[in-house]
Amino acid sequence: MTNPPKIPGLGAFIEKSAGASKPAAPHLVVTAARLLLAAAAVQIIASVMAVMYAASPERLVAIQAQIDAMSGAVPSLEATRNMGVITVVLAGIATVSAYVLFAFFLRKGRTWARVAAGVLAVLTLTQLVGFTMPQGLTTVAQIILGGLAVGLCYLPEANKYFAVAKAARS
Template identity: 55%
Template sequence: MATPPKIPGLGAFADHKSGTPRPATPRFVTAAAWFLCLAAVMQFIASVFAIMHSVSPERRAVLEAQHAAMTGNRPSLEALQNIDVITVVLSALVTAGAYALFSIFLVKGRSWARLGAGILVALTFIQLVGVSYPEGFTTLAQVVCGVLAIALCYLPESSKFFATVKSSRS
């Protein structure tokens, strides 16, 4: 039987049995993972508000004005509204999925997960520009949860955990 090819970087996702057992996950890292899961829930709640806005009469009036200003082959008003809803749903799935993925790999001790979560939190922070309230409180809660999670990941106990897991894998 042939051996499978070695794919560079694949070890970042797989847990291989090495001689050194993986250390227990510190409570700070576990709390950080839960904060990221809470941020994913906030993303879904924000998406519900965004879908309600996408099908609202106010948004339809904006789409009608945009539709009237278009020239050439114009999509229907319903198509524009459907594009809004589909965009919200897809972005919710991707963002919440990313938060969940990073939380899973934080608990496993992957250093790249805390870096990726930090980038995701920074991108979420950018969403706060121009957000209207009270709908924007979910995005604000998402940012707060993300910042808390990242802060917990860089505490000395957490950093030692990530370093220990990395050394045990090599």
């Protein structure tokens, strides 16, 4: 097989021509990527705090109260607690992975990454529903870092970089 198979959308992740000249990422885009990495670090802290809360005795009391209010077949206390811990861990891994992925592709000049980072910043706003202190400070930090990163990506210098990077890939 001399020609590799054509996979739609693969060009978004793999450079088509390794020898093509790519523009260097401007300072604004590099800063935006670093802000997204900082938001990922904040998410790690938030996830650790959430796991500690999910496994705490206070949470067990709350879970037991919910189980007592149920009728019919009820789950065990340990299973419910473990499911909460697993959910927190998986959500944390997914969010950190998204921040790192978007930061990586921002530096490569991918327009979809700045759009996706904006969506992630807006989705982070939903975490403000159960805002409590001090755990809620991590959410506020993520919103600020994500919002600044996305804002930097839409300034004129960054817009020009994304346009030039797209043209270089074509």
